[in-house]
Amino acid sequence: MANIVYGFGASHGPLLSTPADKWDLRADADHENPELAFRDGTYTYDQLYELRKSNYLEGQNMMEVRQERYDRNQKQLDALADKLEEVKPDIIVLIGDDQHEWFDDSVQPAFTVFCGPKVVNKAVMPERLKDMQAGIRYTVTANKPPENQDYPVADGLAEAIIAQAMEDEIDVTASMEAPSGPKGSGIGHAVGFIYRRILRDKPIPLVPVLLNTFYPPNQAKPGRCYDFGRTIGRAIRAWDGGKRVAICASGGLSHFVVDEEWDQKMIDAMLKQDAETIAAEPNIMFRSGTSETKNWIAASGAVAETGLEMKMLDYVPCYRTPAGTGSGMGFATWT
Numbered sequence: 001m002a003n004i005v006y007g008f009g010a011s012h013g014p015l016l017s018t019p020a021d022k023w024d025l026r027a028d029a030d031h032e033n034p035e036l037a038f039r040d041g042t043y044t045y046d047q048l049y050e051l052r053k054s055n056y057l058e059g060q061n062m063m064e065v066r067q068e069r070y071d072r073n074q075k076q077l078d079a080l081a082d083k084l085e086e087v088k089p090d091i092i093v094l095i096g097d098d099q100h101e102w103f104d105d106s107v108q109p110a111f112t113v114f115c116g117p118k119v120v121n122k123a124v125m126p127e128r129l130k131d132m133q134a135g136i137r138y139t140v141t142a143n144k145p146p147e148n149q150d151y152p153v154a155d156g157l158a159e160a161i162i163a164q165a166m167e168d169e170i171d172v173t174a175s176m177e178a179p180s181g182p183k184g185s186g187i188g189h190a191v192g193f194i195y196r197r198i199l200r201d202k203p204i205p206l207v208p209v210l211l212n213t214f215y216p217p218n219q220a221k222p223g224r225c226y227d228f229g230r231t232i233g234r235a236i237r238a239w240d241g242g243k244r245v246a247i248c249a250s251g252g253l254s255h256f257v258v259d260e261e262w263d264q265k266m267i268d269a270m271l272k273q274d275a276e277t278i279a280a281e282p283n284i285m286f287r288s289g290t291s292e293t294k295n296w297i298a299a300s301g302a303v304a305e306t307g308l309e310m311k312m313l314d315y316v317p318c319y320r321t322p323a324g325t326g327s328g329m330g331f332a333t334w335t
């Protein structure tokens, strides 16, 4: 029997690795984005500003505020890294999303469990880095190692999760071989960021679980993500590996439009393991980067029957424009 001994959740967005005085490099894209998703609406930048101007978000976007938020993010990322070193799990089941890094329009599974021997985080060649826009370069460097790095996949656990999913009538996709992917860049940012920043490039065997949170038309509903998480938890506990397993939620919370109120609602539901509130949340609320909150919901489901308790270490709203674009950063443990 394996034991789920620990869980952690961490955002992985660009502002975590972009110095506070460079956040405007990411804001430029917000101004040009005609489809900024906020709650159940879709807005241009100007429309979004109009909608939210009574919230006086200019104050949230001042340099000293940005810097304070950036520092808080680093503090929590360091704390999660230290804690993981202390816990030393044998395996990490990492729940993230694929953003057309492995999959593309040819096939886009709702839930994927990877059960090959390893994944590769491919380096980005220095000449390619040189040509990148500076704002993108910070992010790529945070997610991608200086040289190709192999992350071993835990032997047998992925297969056990797939078997349990089929038993529970959740028709999960099994991936035995890493797809070459449209960008050929290896495992995506949801794994790359965590393995670089929180594992400090010292890989622990993992099971990559990839949800399609981003792309229509087949995003699973939040209740289904929670149930899939419960299946993952059940599979781990029944697995005859004798290992100490950690669950990781990678990504979220609201972005690229920050919605503190909604983030708090989802955090509260997860703190209370309130499956009903989670399942009642309409799918339309989970769009764009905000959809990655489903990775957290699945992780909550995975620890639901373990007795581990969620603790929110910090929630850090990071605004990069007065219209409220940016990221709601979340950092949590289940102990």
Ligand SMILES: [Fe+2]
Residues within 6 Å of the ligand: 012, 013, 189, 190, 251, 252, 289, 292
């Ligand atoms: Fe992401």
